[in-house]
């Protein structure tokens with residue numbers, strides 16, 4: 313009898329042991345959604361299924377909230393409200409918007425104004441020109457330039473404390489009295505009429521940064537968010553989720569600008585792959601989302617010094633930084649600055665690395681799908697630290713995520 317008890321005891325011990333082991337075994341989950349004009353993929357490693365689920369739900373909530381505030385193409389977004397502000401053009405802004413604007417201002421300073429989130433009036437001008445099928449006149453460009461410049465925006469962070477959820481109609485009796493019911497207020501003011509913020513060059517970086525932080529708060533131990541060209545990875549996968557001899561860091565693909573994906577759902581050809589942990593990788597390519605006027609292709613990135621779409625020979629710019637907003641903003645700025653100035657900027661900016669790919673000759677066509685481009689020669693510029701992250705080109709399916717999808721398509725002939 314004691315033997316049977318002992319046996320049962322052992323069995324119970326085994327079952328409990330297995331259950332405890334299962335409960336502690338980390339899980340990895342992946343989800344994908346269409347948002348921000350691309351496909352967003354979130355990967356999460358967590359100690360259990362419920363924690364992974366909560367982290368994913370929180371990430372999507374964070375993304376939706378950020379997009380609602382930052383998307384200048386939505387008439388009801390916070391950015392649109394700021395853009396429609398009336399004299400004296402000073403408004404209270406949500407802390408999330410204030411933080412993204414402050415990050416944009418830092419990149420504006422770092423890049424000597426090549427990145428400028430007040431580029432809105434010029435984007436509107438060129439968008440209208442594309443609709444009308446004719447380049448804007450120089451005097452209209454000069455007029456729009458008058459309303460562009462981050463030096464014409466005043467940002468006051470935490471300028472005062474205001475009570476949460478208090479509006480002009482809140483009755484006196486309902487006003488909170490304790491100090492912990494107060495939160496800091498941030499003010500943004502335009503110093504000119506007709507200014508327009510457009511955070512398209514940095515918003516994705518700000519958003520994926522917030523998604524990752526929120527997943528960590530939910531208990532995730534390693535996460536990766538890929539928002540089509542903007543990737544941010546934190547932590548490392550535990551040994552139990554890595555194949556024997558594998559690298560626990562995330563593997564991220566950089567797309568070859570000569571063979572870009574034809575849709576956000578499929579990976580294009582890879583140029584290289586990087587092993588990263590606690591780093592962001594942003595790729596900008598300027599003719600992928602460009603526009604056409606009278607048969608000529610133009611970039612969607614505008615040079616704030618000339619007021620015209622950029623026409624450098626850069627096919628794609630990939631920037632690595634510990635800060636996803638900085639990576640996103642710098643990638644856009646280097647499209648404006650070109651390879652030489654761009655490399656100098658990266659060398660003097662601490663913690664930042666890059667890979668710049670420039671067409672060696674004018675490419676044969678403006679069509680991204682042109683087969684003749686596939687082997688077109690590229691000049692490669694890479695910073696020392698970038699080369700150290702590279703694992704070389706290899707099969708797309710090995711990559712997590714498969715690739716940074718938003719790389720450059722070719723410039724005009």
Ligand code: AMP
Nearest residue numbers: 426427428431512513596612613614644
């Ligand atoms: P990205 O894809 O990150 O390179 O960002 C491109 C987007 O940034 C454009 O679609 C515009 O919304 C915005 N943009 C264009 N030119 C500039 C510029 N010089 N500085 C900052 N943002 C820009």
Ligand code: MG
Nearest residue numbers: 513640641644
């Ligand atoms: Mg950018």
